[in-house]
Amino acid sequence: MKLYDSPTAPSPRRVRIFLAEKGVTIPTVQVDLRAGEQFTPSFRALNPQCTVPVLELDSGAAVTDIIAICRYIEELHPEPVLMGRTPEQRALIDCWVRRIEWDGISAIAEAFRNSTPGLEQRALPGPLPLAQIPALAERGRLRAAHYFEWLDAQLADHAFVCGPEFTVADISALVTVDFARRAKLDPPDHLRHLKRWYGEVASRPSAKA
């Protein structure tokens, strides 16, 4: 197996933290996104979507989705369980992760990619050049603010996003907070449950990954 990674993007960090929690090490290839290495013919042959992370399997197959990579690793290395112990837990964790991706990550990306100089034709990841839409940056900011309010409410009576145990949903949500900071969309200070939880998950050794 080989993991195509990049230190500058939030997506591969979700996989790195997951691997760190599992105690699993995979040989890694760094892809320089700022130099456009994701658009080279050799990378496109691996992943036509031109995104990282990619997990290249020994068969040569490329797993190009973050959660698909995590689930594959979970099947190979079940402990510690990060994606649920029962069909019901797995289904509910999957729902939270999806919500974090749609309402959190994609909202923040909407704000960031549609307003950041240097990303003028990069409003979405992928091979298609897409112009920034200023109204979309504004919509992303609004959605991100609502997302953090929801996350705070969710954490009011749960230790972690999905309940009493740390799961892949916490990894995904941790990355949204750090991504939001980079996009100058820091969650407001009055969201104290979010703050308490963030202090805990960000101080786990895996968060350095």
Next chain:
Amino acid sequence: MKLYDSPTAPSPRRVRIFLAEKGVTIPTVQVDLRAGEQFTPSFRALNPQCTVPVLELDSGAAVTDIIAICRYIEELHPEPVLMGRTPEQRALIDCWVRRIEWDGISAIAEAFRNSTPGLEQRALPGPLPLAQIPALAERGRLRAAHYFEWLDAQLADHAFVCGPEFTVADISALVTVDFARRAKLDPPDHLRHLKRWYGEVASRPSAKA
């Protein structure tokens, strides 16, 4: 278990087709989206995201994501296998489904929701009113066109989206074609591999679901 469904939306149809392929019947509650039943207090208590489908489990937990519902059903009723027989197959099917969702369903929804009269404040599903952005409708049309070209290329040398077997990826892709038609974004006639595949999957009995 109870499935909250609606005949007018593409999302719950993905679950209905999946259940039909499995031969599984679940008691169903119809949610009238046009009358705004997804915004009533009782529905919000079940799913604060105000979307269908929702699978309410016997424990009272609500599974609100399409693929999480499908995976839960697959765990309870493994045959016929629709989500992969091995960790590698499961990971790759997951990637295709994600791609169909991002590049297909979300692109078509972008075009449809940002241009359809009556959806002026409904540019995204969910509880937050969001104004239509005309530039986003245009972007969605462009992305949908690229998606269908990709799908056609993928089907050039595969019987089904993920290879020789019908999977949940075919269900998701079938729904994108029908959703695109409704949005007047029909795949062009020259995409003959797509046309061949569509003829096959749309004539399965499950497609009537």
